[in-house]
Amino acid sequence: MFEKIALVGIGLIGSSIALSVRQQGLARHIAISTRKAPTLAEAEALRLGDSYTLSAAEAVRDADLVVLCTPVGAYEAVMAEIAPALKRGAILSDVGSVKQYALDVIQPLLPEGVHFVPGHPLAGTEYSGPSAGFAALFRGRWCILTPGTDADAQAVRMLTGFWEALGSSVEVMDAPHHDLVLAITSHVPHLIAYNIVGTVDDLANDTKSEVIKFSASGFRDFTRIAASDPVMWRDVFLTNRDAVLEMLGRFLVDLDVLHAAVRDGDGPALEALFTRTRAIRRSIIDAGQETAAADFGRVGSPQDQARTGAE
Numbered sequence: 320m321f322e323k324i325a326l327v328g329i330g331l332i333g334s335s336i337a338l339s340v341r342q343q344g345l346a347r348h349i350a351i352s353t354r355k356a357p358t359l360a361e362a363e364a365l366r367l368g369d370s371y372t373l374s375a376a377e378a379v380r381d382a383d384l385v386v387l388c389t390p391v392g393a394y395e396a397v398m399a400e401i402a403p404a405l406k407r408g409a410i411l412s413d414v415g416s417v418k419q420y421a422l423d424v425i426q427p428l429l430p431e432g433v434h435f436v437p438g439h440p441l442a443g444t445e446y447s448g449p450s451a452g453f454a455a456l457f458r459g460r461w462c463i464l465t466p467g468t469d470a471d472a473q474a475v476r477m478l479t480g481f482w483e484a485l486g487s488s489v490e491v492m493d494a495p496h497h498d499l500v501l502a503i504t505s506h507v508p509h510l511i512a513y514n515i516v517g518t519v520d521d522l523a524n525d526t527k528s529e530v531i532k533f534s535a536s537g538f539r540d541f542t543r544i545a546a547s548d549p550v551m552w553r554d555v556f557l558t559n560r561d562a563v564l565e566m567l568g569r570f571l572v573d574l575d576v577l578h579a580a581v582r583d584g585d586g587p588a589l590e591a592l593f594t595r596t597r598a599i600r601r602s603i604i605d606a607g608q609e610t611a612a613a614d615f616g617r618v619g620s621p622q623d624q625a626r627t628g629a630e
Contacts, residue, residue, distance in 0.1 A: 320345045320346065320384075320477070320480065320481055320484065321345065321346045321347075321382075321383040321384045321481075322346065322347050322348065322383050323346060323347065323348040323349075323350060323381055323382045323383055323384075324340060324345070324346040324348070324349050324350070324382060324383070324384045324385075324386070325349075325350040325351075325352065325378045325379040325382035325384070325385045325386070326349065326350070326351050326352070326368070326378075326386050326388055327352050327353075327375045327378060327379065327385065327386070327387050327388060327389060327397055327401065328352075328353055328387065328388035328389035328393075329351050329352075329353045329358060329359070329362045329367065329388065329449050330388060330447050330448055330449070330451070330452075330548070331443060331444060331446060331447050331448070331451040331452055331456075331548075332388050332414045332440065332442075332443065332452075332456075333351075333386070333388030333414075333449075333452070334362065334365070334367055334448075334449045334450070334451065334452025335442075335452035335453055335454065335456040335457065336386060336388070336414075336452075336457075336485070337349050337351065337362075337367040337368055337452070338367065338452055338453060338454040339454040339455075339456070339457060339485045339486070340485075341367075341454075342454045343484050343485065345481065345484055345485075346384075348369045348370070349367070349368040349369050349370075350368060350369065350370045350371075350372070350378040350379070350382060351363075351367060351368035351370070351371050351372075351378065352371075352372050352373065352374065352375045352377070352378035352379075353373070354373060354375075356373060358448070358449060359371050359372075359373060361448065361449045361450065362449040365449055365450060367449060367452075374400075375397055375400050375401050376400050376401050376403065376404040377404070379401045379404050379405055379409075380404045380406070381406055382405075382406070382409060383406075383408075383409055383410065384409070384410050384412070384477075384478075384481070385401070385405065385409060385410070385411045385412070386412050386413065386414060386438075387411070387412070387413035387414070387415070388413075388414050390415075390548075390550050390551045390553075390554040391413075391415040391416075391417050391420060391421060391551075391554045391555065391558050392550075392553070392554035392557065392558065393554075394413070394415070394420075394421060394424045394425060395424045395428075398424065398425050398428040398429075399428065402428050402429070402430055403430070405430050405433045406433075407430070407431070407432035407433065408432060408433075408434075409433050409434070410433075410434050410435075410436060410474045410477060410478060411425070411429070411433055411434065411435045411436070412435070412436050412437065412438045412478055413425075413437055413438060413439075414438060414439060414440055415437075415439065415555075416439055416501055416505060416506070416555055416559075417498055417501075417554075417555055417558045417559040418437045418439060418463075418465040418494035418497045418498055419494040419495055419497075419498050419559075420558035420559065421437045421465075421494075422435075422437060422465070422467055422494050425437075426467065434470065434471040434474035435466075435467070435470070436464055436466045436470055436471075436474050436475055436478045437464065437465045437466070437494065438462060438463070438464050438465075438478060438482065439462065439463045439464075439465070439497065439501070440456075440457055440460060440461075440462045440482065440485075440487060441460055441461045441462065441463065441505075442456050442457050442460040442487075443456075443547075444456075445543050445544065445546040445547050447547075447548045447551075455486070457482070457485040457486045457487045458485075458486030458487075459486065459487075459488075460486070460487050460488070461487060461488050461489075461490060462482040462485075462487040462488070462489050462490075463489075463490050463491075463492060463497055464478060464479065464482075464489060464490070464491045464492075465491070465492060465493060465494040465497050466491065467494075475491070479491075495562075498559050498562045499562045499565070499566070501559070501562075502559060502562035502563045502565065502566040503566040503569075503570075506555055506556065506559060506562075506563050506566070507563060507566050507567055507570055508544065509544055509545075509547065509552055509555075510556065510563070510567065511541075511570075512541040512542075512544035512545040513544075513545045513552075515538075515541050515545075516541055516542055516545040519531075519538075576588075577589075577592065580592075
């Protein structure tokens with residue numbers, strides 16, 4: 320599909336793209352850039368690409384497709400570096416989970432003739448770094464594209480075909496709607512997980528040791544989510560603040576209702592809520608976004624467990 324693809328950032332998502340691109344034969348050349356020398360050396364040792372550099376501008380030169388795989392908070396600095404090196408006609412995309420911010424930051428710095436199509440693959444694990452990637456990460460998952468109103472139609476079609484070739488189903492929507500949907504399906508759940516695990520960390524040492532020792536499946540799942548890349552999630556909450564606050568407000572209202580039901584011993588209210596939410600779980604399984612296997616299919620080695628996880 321492309322002569323040259325440049326990946327700026329080579330963590331879990333970037334390395335998984337590189338492996339899948341290689342497996343599917345989607346590019347003749349994969350250029351990899353990252354700002355940390357040890358990370359670049361790790362990527363080279365894993366043979367994830369064809370060229371490796373600490374200079375993002377060097378990596379994107381002559382690339383037909385450039386994918387930003389850095390935390391969203393780094394976008395502005397990265398764009399300032401690569402903008403002069405982007406070739407006319409190139410497609411620029413990203414994999415961040417906040418899309419309006421991406422448009423706001425990148426669009427003003429976009430050179431004439433370069434086509435920006437923001438993207439967000441809804442796939443991930445709690446692991447990070449080049450060695451965390453695997454080619455099957457995107458198979459059977461969704462990738463959302465949020466092109467601006469003046470986006471080049473051919474570029475959108477090309478990027479759609481690219482993600483479909485990686486195994487994803489593609490949905491196109493506007494950026495504000497994406498950010499609102501992801502605030503409740505991904506961002507607020509991560510915030511809750513971080514908070515619950517943080518609450519355990521605040522417990523007295525004797526109680527905390529028992530919580531760790533006797534962790535049931537519910538708490539274990541929270542710790543899996545809370546183990547995600549802290550820099551990436553810091554940037555998510557800072558750049559999607561309005562949508563997160565709106566959904567967090569709704570959650571807190573519902574939490575007050577649940578608090579009252581527990582306090583008042585309102586069994587029918589509790590059972591009605593649990594019945595309704597159980598149906599949601601079933602619909603997620605039926606939609607193919609999770610497995611009904613025991614322990615959610617997360618068995619075996621940590622890497623096996625990671626490969627069943629989704630962002």
